[in-house]
Amino acid sequence: MIKGNLVNLFTEEIYPAEVEIQEGKIKCVREVKGELDNYILPGFIDAHIHIESSMLTPSRFAQMVVPHGTTAVVADPHEIANVQGLAGVNYMIQDAANVPLQFFFTAPSCVPATPFETSGAVLGPEEIDNLLQRDDVVALGEMMNFPGVIGGDPVVLEKIRLAHEHSKPVDGHAPLLSGDDLCNYIARGISTEHECSLREEALEKKRLGMRIMVREGSSAQNLEELWTVGGDFLVSDDRHPQDLLEGHLDQTLKKAVELGMDPLKAIQMVTVHPASHYHLDTGSVTPGKSADLVVVDDLEKFNVKKVFIKGELVAREGKPLFNVQPLTGENTFQLKTMMPSDFEIQSTGNGENTVRVIEVMEGQLLTEKSQATLESVNGILPGDIEQDVLQIAVVERYGNNHHSNAFVKGFSLKKGAIASSVAHDSHNIIVVGTNTKDMAVAVNTLKKNRGGLVTVGEGVVHSLKLPIAGLMSTQSAEEVANQLNQLQEFTKAMGCKLSSPFMTLSFMALLVIPKLKISDQGLFDGESFQFVDVIK
Template sequence: MTQRPLPSWPDTAPDLIAVAAGRAPADMVIRGGTWVNVHSRETLPGHDVAITSGRIAFVGPDAGYCIGDGTQVIEAEGRYMLPGLCDAHMHIESGMLTPAEFARAVIPHGTTSMFTDPHEIANVLGLAGVRMMHDEALMQPVNIFTQMPSCAPSAPGLETTGHEISPADVAEAMTWPGIVGLGEMMNFPGVAAADAKMLAEIAATQRASKTVGGHYASPDLGRNFAAYVAGGPADDHEGTCETDAIARVRQGMRAMMRLGSAWHDVENQITAITERGLDPRSFILCTDDCHSGTLINDGHMNRVVRHAIACGCDPLIALQMATLNTATHFGLEREIGSITPGRRADVILSSDLRNLPIEIVVARGQVVARDGTCLVDCPHLDWPASARGTVHLGHALQASDFHIAAPAGANSVTANVIGVVENQAPTRALKADLPVQGGLVQGKGDVCQIALVERHRATGGVTNAFVSGFGYQGRMAMASTVAHDSHHMIVVGTDTAQMALAGNRLAEVGGGITLWRDGAELALVELPIAGLMSDRPAAEVAQAADRMMQAMRDCGCQLNNAYMQHSLLALVVIPELRISDLGLVDVRSFQAIPVLEPQT
């Protein structure tokens, strides 16, 4: 089953005019609410909204003349009528859900528009995977716009992906109906160096008059930043402080401030508005990465808006940053982002503008959720066999695959260690003195082993290194085929035998996340589609994810949303240290470095 496409404004203009002029009845009237006008930044009590053909025909103090025998009337009873919320930058795969199940999870939270970058599946399945995500997105009862992934691999020469994205792929995708722009341009050194491939992708997007997404994950705001902005990216979500946000908007970019499951970057940037008084039109709220547990238990864009308000932001400004600002940025101000004539009829009813309870959600003129329950069907794509069974190890893993040999005769070594930073995407480049036993380097204290296992081409390759910050104790290991962005397999553990058990288990089930301790599996999240997603209901996946988080805590990890930290340890475009199939990467210099420092 597919959803009937929403007719365009020009196609429905005669119907909209007829209803607004009183010559025809509306399909729906929301009566007696407080209109939250994000254009004028006002709340206007005692207003009605008339809807026909999935679009808004009239907003005013009295739409009684638009009501006919067949008109559905919703009594707002003074509640706030808000525009449907927009997520400006996100990855559906990070929810471990398909687009259909992601939509089902977020509709009750008032999200009616999403701007998604499926670069996770692009790394595994290439353009064919992007098309599957795009096609299922268009089947949904809410607006899921797709940005064509730009960087697979994210950093050429520093990692190997299952598939690569080319300028020709980008040019082809720009002709698809649901593509609104280019996904985050993560190869910021390439853009700054005028890399021909990166500039060709940007040019193909700009020639199609679509938006180029940005990703500048560097504290350097000098010439490299200037060169990156000159290359064309129009927004950035990698800022972590007020200085970052200000630098971006001063250069004409939109500063996207994110609150995901593990990325808490709103509070440190929103002071540019609340304290420095900058014009909020250039600021946008987004989630970037939210796993299913966050969606089910905490919310989606409603959670981000509430958080912005709690950080001191005026509620109407916070709402602008989650509605109109997003729509304007993507050239869709005349389609979504406000409750005004001609726009898609995406409306939320809420009794409290600060705490933002989502009581009724209307999308495209249809009641899609009420009091936390999704009321509509979210159709699934028939995912083919080619999208499943994507874990190819080459051989069964052994404990010896994870051994790190010390230099001959050494009793201790100095290792370069990836340092996890709670609630942020960047890591630290640390050094640790580690003991040697039987010729093998051992973890010590909070330092344990990390390995990246190649899983796309069955090469049998295993890269070993060290990581700190998880606080794991005992004989344990955790493995995941979600490993942004190359999506090989990441295994973190204190015991090499447990690491082998965990890796082999994921090969057996076709991908996912597993945690082992003392030879037994404590938790498993099966993700059979590309090793990234489940097509099971979000609540089921969230329960499995909750069990995984509890298992991590049982093994000593107290980090907030530590799984998200685990899954980004291979993202070789965010400083400082990362792991790839080609080695340990220093993202400050974009060079591979040795795991063990040379003996002196």
């Protein structure tokens, strides 16, 4: 029996009550007399998250977020699917099964995300159909290939048809899509959107019936811009381990209320709304539902006192009450040893050359198109530290020896290089540097480590190893966060001013986010959906 002030999200009342639990289910809810201190809420649900972006295995992720009141997640495993296909998805499901957190998954719809990059696997309609038959796979994952949807690509449309056949929703991903194209996209049966960065964009999509996921992650933080739109869900999308040490949805709820959102409306966005949309047996204090409950001391700071999942007390006062033994997994890195010359960009002639430049936007996954004038040196175009125009490259790691080079603005490095095998969504190696020698050292270090993050500065190399698919570590969040913090301090000392430089770096290869990105096959314009030359 649990007693407290029940936050009733159906009638939007708060009153003293007791919740009776039997065999993991809520048996009955009764109003009681007296004054009680704590508040009883349904367990929090993150309706859209990529566990891999935490750099933690699912079980380690659970160990971190359950004490913050998260009792369920809808996870899209398309990161590991792009590396290892169904084997990667099965790893996520199997590791998740060892902890109390309720994991629901979506079937990755875009593996690879686009035909303009090299991934480690392909998931076609047959594989999607097999996944959608599972009870713990509750939707078709975010449909990033919006040009394919709009253009009527038969493979894309078949995946959507299969989701509808299995009576499961289709998640969207259509940044900046508007007008007739947006109508076409929605008409295919796509129901959610988490990529809104502007209020006007979210409002247009909401008016057309899309359910808006207001994202507050480590890199993309859209809550302040979008909270007045009246979104349907509060989601994380991508969260780094050091941010998870501070909190999860409890922290998002606190920020939403601080901004002015009604607490009950905010709580609905992480409980009843996602549960209803994905048909989950959780998300409300209802007889017959899974007894997933959170006890907090107020509805402003959301300090979590106790967490129950299936009626079991699984966390108290910020500490998990369950043990974690992450599963080990395989990894794949097949690439040649890179030389400094591999990162050289040939000029079109002596003198000045005008080049296209990817321009980073702090706190956004979007980038701007920019350009710069660079001076040729012996037929080579180096970056220009004074202009903050650095070299960026993607090195394919699946055995085809592809790589491409371009320029980027916004990292502000004054020396050295940083690199990562976390590079959405195909997760080839991505590197930014002030010189080609350090870029080569960085990439070769990742090859030796078989994945992870690395900084190289003045001959000193620091790294964080991610042995699970080059994406995740079996270490605890504290250990991973400590190493990542050290890497970010080294990056800061090298001149970088970005708050999350490695997460920002990882999205420079995400071709389905406008405006200018890079893959192992070249510089890519996300608006025209085609490759463009580095030199104009």
